[in-house]
Amino acid sequence: PAGYEHKIEGDKQKGFIITNTNVEKIKIPVEKKWVGPEKDSVKVYLQINGNDVDPENSITLRKGNWKGEFKDLPKYNPDGSEIAYGIREEVPAGYEHKIEGDKQKGFIITNTNVEKIKIPVEK
DSSP states (O other): OTTEEEEEEEETTTEEEEEEEEOOEEEEEEEEEEESSOOSEEEEEEEETTEEOOTTSEEEEETTBOEEEEEEEEOBOTTSOBOOEEEEEOOOTTEEEEEEEETTTEEEEEEEEOOOOOOOOOO
């Protein structure tokens, strides 16, 4: 079938086993938003089941174009279940972040500046 690779094992005496493996690929878009001053760049890591996949499998989003995507990702585990993808970002100091979305729609990361200032008052 389309989207599958197959492997045939065995012989006419023992019988044959045909294994079909789904090879569909997906892409996961990521967008960055800021509440407060923007930093120059942030690094975003791909995760499976809450664990970083590989430090090399990251994207750097930069000022001027806060969008990117993870490409050519397998859609299914060997057992046929869908892979549970997520993302993690290196949160800049002085910011909190919120991640919304999913692998189908893409993820939006919003960083909100939480730095406090002191205002001296004299009477």
